[in-house]
Amino acid sequence: MHHFARRSAAMTMTLAAAGLLFTAACSSNDDNNSSATTSAAAAATNAANESGAKESGAKESAANETGANGAAAETKIQTPSGEITVAGHVLAKYNEMGGPAGTLGAPTGNSMNGPNGGSCQEFTGGAICWSEQTGPHAVWGDIRKAWDSNGGINGKLGYPTTDEKDIANGKQSDFTGGSITWVNNQTSVTMK
Known part of the structure; x- marks a missing residue:
């Protein structure tokens, strides 16, 4: 019962x-x-x-490990392409954003190593990138397209330092090397 x-x-x-x-x-x-x-x-x-x-339609399996605070250190998510692992800081941010049912949707591939010991993982609706210096942050939409066209974490903009935030008439994300704004359907990149 x-x-x-x-x-x-x-x-x-x-x-x-x-x-x-x-x-x-x-x-x-x-x-x-x-x-x-x-x-x-x-x-x-x-x-x-x-x-x-x-x-969600994407099914999660039981966590393989448990983190220090008792939360899952990693989880495997079943996708049409097979089972994909989301772990650590990226998993914490992913869960905060709603997991598979949230804005980012299901993962499309495993986490990839980035510069300075960081990492990035792709999802159907964007990416989450993490480094020790910046913490985990999500990038998606037109801001993500502009960031990718400028080299992503390997470009001059580097890792995101903020999540997307509201500004007058649009959105903005900050990065270690500058910022990207999306205002009135126009994207602009400002380098530091």
Whole structure:
């Protein structure tokens, strides 16, 4: 009976969270980079995960390791291309952003090593990059396209130092070597 109650609560929370996600997505005037959608997706995933449910088409397997705070140090996510591991700082940021049901979606490949001991992992909706100096940050949308065309973490802009943030008429992400803004559907890169 306990399992039935827990599953019922999980389903109710998942449906409520999906309603919030739908409402936030429909009420947004921004493109798909909406922070309201990201927050709603994160809330939906957190509510479902806390109740033991999985709400995404991408299925996660049990964690192989446990971190110092008891959180999963890595997880494997089943994708159409096979099982892909998300781990460490990237996993923590990925979970914060809603995991497979969030803005970034499912991983498209394993984490790749970057300069200065950092790493980057690609997802269907963007990337999460981490270095000891910057911490983990996500890059997506038109800002990501501009960053990639400038060499990504191996270019002059380097690692992201902030997540995308709202500015007048658009968004901005900061990097170790400059910043990229998306204002009125126009992207501009400013080097330090």
